[in-house]
Amino acid sequence: MSEHEKIDYVEFPAKDLEVAKSFFSSVFGWTFEDYGPDYAAFSNEGVDGGFYKSDLTASTANGGALIIFYS
Amino acid sequence: MSEHEKIDYVEFPAKDLEVAKSFFSSVFGWTFEDYGPDYAAFSNEGVDGGFYKSDLTASTANGGALIIFYS
Numbered sequence: 001m002s003e004h005e006k007i008d009y010v011e012f013p014a015k016d017l018e019v020a021k022s023f024f025s026s027v028f029g030w031t032f033e034d035y036g037p038d039y040a041a042f043s044n045e046g047v048d049g050g051f052y053k054s055d056l057t058a059s060t061a062n063g064g065a066l067i068i069f070y071s
Numbered sequence: 072m073s074e075h076e077k078i079d080y081v082e083f084p085a086k087d088l089e090v091a092k093s094f095f096s097s098v099f100g101w102t103f104e105d106y107g108p109d110y111a112a113f114s115n116e117g118v119d120g121g122f123y124k125s126d127l128t129a130s131t132a133n134g135g136a137l138i139i140f141y142s
Contacts, residue, residue, distance in 0.1 A: 002141045004141060005099040005100050005116070005140075005141070005142055006116050007139070008139050008141035009141075010138055011136060011139070012136050013136075030076070045077050045078055046079055047118050056131075058135055059133070059134060060082075063130060063133060064129055064130075064134060065084075065129045065135060065138055067081055068078070069076075069077070070073045070078075070079035
């Protein structure tokens with residue numbers, strides 16, 4: 001449920017979507033909904049979001065936001 | 072309130088904390104709690120998080136996570 005004036009969604013780059021999904025499924029218990037071969041969405045895991053296939057890597061060394069997962 | 076296995080917190084770099092706070096206060100109505108001159112935290116704005124003073128800039132061109140704000 002989107003709320004006005006809040007952070008609503010986070011997208012992460014992933015070099016290999018299957019590896020990313022496998023990691024977050026096994027470690028965090030997340031489930032994913034695929035949108036074709038290049039996108040996998042998750043819902044209600046703190047925020048909604050998704051992984052998109054990309055050769056880029058999220059890194060705070062490049063100024064990327066630091067995302068903290070609670071386990 | 073932290074929940075297990077969820078995204079819990081997001082940290083953004085900000086070149087000028089006062090400018091960042093002013094923008095998110097006026098546009099999104101957020102409030103901040105300062106932790107000294109180099110950190111400003113926010114709570115419950117979709118997720119908890121904060122801005123830290125840095126010359127870096129969050130950019131998806133560098134692989135940074137794309138954070139979507141709902142307004």
